[in-house]
Amino acid sequence: MRSYSLIAPAKINLYLEILGDRADGYHELAMILQSIELADQVSVRAIGTQTIQVHCDHPQVPLDKTNLAYRAVELMSQQFPDCWAQFGGVEVTINKNIPVAAGLAGGSTNAAAVLVGLNMLWQLGLTQPELQELAAKLGSDVPFCLAGGTAIATGRGEELDPLPNLDSFYLVLAKHQNLAVSTAWAYQTYRSQFSHTYGRSEGVDKSIITETINLPTRVHSGSMVQAISNKNFAKIGQLLYNDLEQVVLPNYPQVLQLRQAFENNGALGTMMSGSGPTVFALCQSQEQAQALLQHAQSEIPDPNIGFWVTKFASHGIQIVS
Numbered sequence: 001m002r003s004y005s006l007i008a009p010a011k012i013n014l015y016l017e018i019l020g021d022r023a024d025g026y027h028e029l030a031m032i033l034q035s036i037e038l039a040d041q042v043s044v045r046a047i048g049t050q051t052i053q054v055h056c057d058h059p060q061v062p063l064d065k066t067n068l069a070y071r072a073v074e075l076m077s078q079q080f081p082d083c084w085a086q087f088g089g090v091e092v093t094i095n096k097n098i099p100v101a102a103g104l105a106g107g108s109t110n111a112a113a114v115l116v117g118l119n120m121l122w123q124l125g126l127t128q129p130e131l132q133e134l135a136a137k138l139g140s141d142v143p144f145c146l147a148g149g150t151a152i153a154t155g156r157g158e159e160l161d162p163l164p165n166l167d168s169f170y171l172v173l174a175k176h177q178n179l180a181v182s183t184a185w186a187y188q189t190y191r192s193q194f195s196h197t198y199g200r201s202e203g204v205d206k207s208i209i210t211e212t213i214n215l216p217t218r219v220h221s222g223s224m225v226q227a228i229s230n231k232n233f234a235k236i237g238q239l240l241y242n243d244l245e246q247v248v249l250p251n252y253p254q255v256l257q258l259r260q261a262f263e264n265n266g267a268l269g270t271m272m273s274g275s276g277p278t279v280f281a282l283c284q285s286q287e288q289a290q291a292l293l294q295h296a297q298s299e300i301p302d303p304n305i306g307f308w309v310t311k312f313a314s315h316g317i318q319i320v321s
């Protein structure tokens with residue numbers, strides 16, 4: 001039976017501003033998203049039985065309908081019932097390298113890989129915009145994971161405008177392995193505490209966050225877009241921004257601690273990714289990233305913290321074979 005193997009990169013948020021509440025319960029966003037080389041490998045294979053089977057080598061990843069890759073197969077089978085009938089069921093195998101429940105869109109990128117894989121397996125010939133439309137049905141981050149690179153994301157995160165590539169940037173990621181932050185909780189808490197500040201470009205009252213950290217002032221994403229267009233790495237580092245830090249940092253001191261460790265040890269910039277709890281630090285070289293990792297590790301010698309050195313990527317889902 002035919003199978004396809006795909007590379008599914010993680011993402012980080014260089015900029016995340018919450019602009020307002022939406023009637024559908026989601027939030028209107030202005031984000032700048034960036035793919036990174038840290039990636040899962042996903043394979044899709046046609047199987048004889050009319051079933052969906054998901055395998056994953058990471059014990060925390062569910063294998064049932066709650067797996068976003070499973071939901072991607074289900075969506076495709078509903079959209080293309082003739083192919084489902086003709087080609088039979090689908091087996092998805094995920095080799096997990098992206099930390100789970102990390103704010104790095106691990107599940108979203110697996111789902112995006114399944115869409116691309118089934119487009120090949122079922123010889124559908126779907127165009128990129130058609131795949132993007134299906135991706136948006138699965139989750140707000142899935143369309144970006146499909147496209148990849150560097151992009152502005154608006155709406156609830158699904159409307160994308162590409163930006164120039166920044167693939168010479170290195171970064172260090174750090175995550176407490178036993179910590180997970182619910183994305184829904186982070187957005188709801190932000191709404192209940194900060195909705196009165198929507199649209200105020202001068203920023204919000206950050207006094208509830210400990211004064212030991214130097215939080216950036218909210219700037220319009222336009223300044224970041226300009227810094228990216230100019231490939232001004234120092235400026236990009238200074239302009240990193242994430243509104244969700246205002247609810248996650250006060251509630252998760254471990255995330256704040258990682259943020260401080262990076263800030264004190266010479267990163268170009270440091271920020272929490274998405275709804276956390278992963279924190280990243282930007283560096284101009286692999287050597288600088290390794291040195292920063294060592295500094296942070298010696299400052300917080302906790303075996304439960306995972307560290308990764310990786311690089312910006314200029315691509316989304318890639319077909320390997």
Ligand SMILES: C[C@](O)(CO)[C@H](O)COP(=O)(O)OP(=O)(O)OC[C@H]1O[C@@H](n2ccc(N)nc2=O)[C@H](O)[C@@H]1O
Nearest residue numbers: 025026027029139140141142156157183184187274275
């Ligand atoms: C935090 C980010 O990862 C940043 O890129 C995304 O905004 C979240 O993307 P995602 O996990 O793909 O999000 P979804 O699966 O669509 O939604 C998860 C939950 O996040 C909240 N959510 C998400 C996106 C958005 N624009 N507004 C929201 O309020 C909703 O409560 C939703 O129930």
Ligand SMILES: Nc1ncnc2c1ncn2[C@@H]1O[C@H](COP(=O)(O)OP(=O)(O)OP(=O)(O)O)[C@@H](O)[C@H]1O
Nearest residue numbers: 066067068100101102103104105106107110141274
């Ligand atoms: N394919 C998948 N890979 C990892 N987790 C998955 C997957 N499908 C479903 N999940 C579930 O989703 C939860 C969130 O995992 P995921 O790694 O996607 O989080 P995330 O990186 O925070 O996502 P995002 O940044 O899109 O909010 C996990 O706790 C897990 O139970």
